[in-house]
Amino acid sequence: MRAHRRHPQAGRALLHHARTDAYFVPWEDPAARFAEAQRRARLYVAAGADGVFVPGMSSLDEIAALAGALDKPLNVYAGYAGAPSAGVLAHAGARRISLGCGPLQSALGLVGRIAAQAFGHGRFDTMGEGMLSVGEINGLFSATP
Structure with missing residues (x-):
């Protein structure tokens, strides 16, 4: 596992989370939208991202599938996931939960x-x-x- 980078002035660990807005673009085929989000997420991880943020994802099944396909933490926006509890989102595979502008x-x-x-x-x-x-x-x- 790669050590986290350090902020040059603060000396604190930096986590790089990549974001894909694939769920904010209208798609006729939900499976194609999921596939594109997964493709982007894997590219970000391969490029060194410490985690992936996919706002707009609302299906617990999709959250679970994407989390299972990544070897890095998945961050979701609670407002788009139908506002389930943190425990439900964690059970689905989310490792970070954002409130965003909610x-x-x-x-x-x-x-x-x-x-x-x-x-x-x-x-x-x-x-x-x-x-x-x-x-x-x-x-x-x-x-x-």
């Missing part, structure tokens, strides 16, 4: 619902759901945990 999309969805209620119905009850206090927000930016 939290931002969720936050913007909440902002949209708040605005719709406030401006459309004169209601503000949605705004309090899960709201952080000023102290909690400041704590997010604190230098100490």
Whole structure:
């Protein structure tokens, strides 16, 4: 097994994860899409990637098949996999799970619902759901945990 490369200034290990967006391109044949993602993933591993990221993959069967075809970790985006639990994704073969822009999309969805209620119905009850206090927000930016 190859040792991980080190960042020249920080002295920390670097992991190189290659990404293929084959699942973001419209395909008439899902089997051909999977085959292309697998082909790309294998090329990345052969070129030295420490792992492969395939966002857009939603089938647990496909995740399992691709993970089984690679000798490097498979990273999937939880939002496209139908949001199963981490355990279910791990059982299928995912070794890394990304949230990507999902939290931002969720936050913007909440902002949209708040605005719709406030401006459309004169209601503000949605705004309090899960709201952080000023102290909690400041704590997010604190230098100490």
